[in-house]
Structures are given as structure tokens and as C-alpha cells.
Amino acid sequence: EVVMMQSPATLSVSPGERATLSCRASQSVYINLAWYQQKPGQAPRLLIYGASTRATGIPARFSGSGSGTEFTLTISALQSEDFAIYYCQQYNYWPPRTFGQGTKVEIK
Amino acid sequence: EVQLLESGGGLVQPGGSLRLSCAASGFTFSIYAMTWVRQTPGKGLEWVSGISGSGGRTYYADSVKGRFTISRDNSKNTLYLQMNSLRADDTALYYCARDGLDSLGSWYAAGDYWGQGTLVTVSS
Numbered sequence: 001e002v003v004m005m006q007s008p009a010t011l012s013v014s015p016g017e018r019a020t021l022s023c024r025a026s027q028s029v030y031i032n033l034a035w036y037q038q039k040p041g042q043a044p045r046l047l048i049y050g051a052s053t054r055a056t057g058i059p060a061r062f063s064g065s066g067s068g069t070e071f072t073l074t075i076s077a078l079q080s081e082d083f084a085i086y087y088c089q090q091y092n093y094w095p096p097r098t099f100g101q102g103t104k105v106e107i108k
Numbered sequence: 109e110v111q112l113l114e115s116g117g118g119l120v121q122p123g124g125s126l127r128l129s130c131a132a133s134g135f136t137f138s139i140y141a142m143t144w145v146r147q148t149p150g151k152g153l154e155w156v157s158g159i160s161g162s163g164g165r166t167y168y169a170d171s172v173k174g175r176f177t178i179s180r181d182n183s184k185n186t187l188y189l190q191m192n193s194l195r196a197d198d199t200a201l202y203y204c205a206r207d208g209l210d211s212l213g214s215w216y217a218a219g220d221y222w223g224q225g226t227l228v229t230v231s232s
Binding site for chain 1: 143145152153154155158167168169170203208210216217218219220221222223224225
């Protein structure tokens with residue numbers, strides 16, 4: 001099973017600042033990686049797939065990069081609605097598809 | 109508009125059974141692979157099971173293999189998860205999700221649409 005590790009666990013950022021979230025895979029998953037956003041009481045929302053392709057309707061301030069074992073989600077200028085928990089998920093080696101433990105982006 | 113609506117959750121005793129349903133609308137259900145993902149406060153998001161569009165291929169996490177069965181009825185646009193021999197650690201919010209299809213017609217195994225979830229509690 002591919003283990004996904006996200007860092008940091010919590011990121012404190014001021015509105016308008018850039019946020020950089022990391023995700024590391026225990027073995028190469030090439031670019032078969034997705035990022036999700038989850039707000040309290042809501043289902044996860046797909047932001048990025050293929051490591052860098054924004055899903056339908058996702059604002060351009062969200063960008064994904066990386067390949068192999070190291071991935072990054074960048075939010076260029078945080079807006080109030082972006083404070084949430086973010087998860088990465090690999091889908092290169094499955095079953096099972098595996099998720100990271102999440103990074104909570106909170107208001108500084 | 110794509111919609112996924114789960115139902116069937118509830119309180120069940122250890123060793124009991126439950127069948128979850130996920131009613132889909134707003135897209136051609138029969139061509140999309142579907143998955144079940146569960147979430148607990150302690151373990152985060154956990155992929156549970158997946159099924160191909162035709163229903164001919166099914167996949168399971170080791171933690172549920174032999175106890176859970178995924179299926180679908182494409183004539184009813186509905187996905188199912190039959191859960192038997194339930195344990196306390198199966199307690200979670202269960203989501204159904206649709207696998208994605210990109211603009212070039214390639215599938216990707218990430219959920220592009222999710223339901224709102226149905227809560228399963230296993231307790232005596």
C-alpha cells in the first residue's frame with residue numbers, strides 16, 4: 001500500500017497570503033495524484049487531478065505541481081472561503097486508493 | 109446537474125448488516141466507475157470499494173474484503189454497498205463518489221463528484 005504523508009498538519013496563513021501544502025508518497029505515483037478541499041459538514045471537493053490539472057470550476061489561484069513522490073498544492077492568495085482541510089490522494093497503485101491525513105489551513 | 113444521494117445508514121449492532129444506496133442523477137450513470145469512501149475523525153478518509161461502469165469489475169480495501177459487497181443497478185442509476193459482519197471500527201460517514209473523466213476522454217481514479225454522506229454507527 002502506498003502511504004501518503006502530508007505536511008504540515010496545520011498551516012496558519014493570513015488572508016491574501018500564499019499557502020503551500022506538501023504531500024509525499026512512499027513510492028512513485030507518477031502524476032496520478034489528486035487534491036481535495038473539505039469544509040466542515042461538507043463532502044470533499046476535487047480541486048486537482050493528474051497532479052496539476054484543475055477540476056471543473058476550480059479557481060486559478062489553486063495550482064498543483066510535482067511528480068513521482070513529491071507534490072505541492074499552492075493557493076496563491078488565500079480568500080476567506082479557502083480556510084479548510086486539504087487532502088491528497090494517490091490513484092496510481094490501487095486498490096487501495098490512499099489519502100494523506102490532511103492539512104488544515106487556518107486563519108492566522 | 110450531477111447529484112449523488114446516499115441513504116441507508118443508521119445504528120446497527122456489531123455483527124449486523126446494512127445496505128447503503130447511492131442514487132445518481134444528472135449524468136450517464138452506466139459509463140462511470142463509482143466508489144465508496146468513508147471518513148472517521150480518527151482515521152480521516154479511507155477508500156472502501158470501487159466498481160466499474162458495467163459492474164463487471166469490483167475492488168475492495170483489505171479492511172472490508174469478504175464482508176462488504178459493492179454492486180450497481182444501471183437501470184435504476186443506483187450504487188449499493190452491502191455491509192455484513194459489521195464491526196465497531198466500521199463506524200464512519202460513508203460517501204459515494206464518481207470517478208472522473210477528463211476533457212480528452214481519459215478516466216482518472218479520483219472522485220469528481222461526491223454525495224453528502226450517510227452515517228453508519230456500529231455499537232451495542
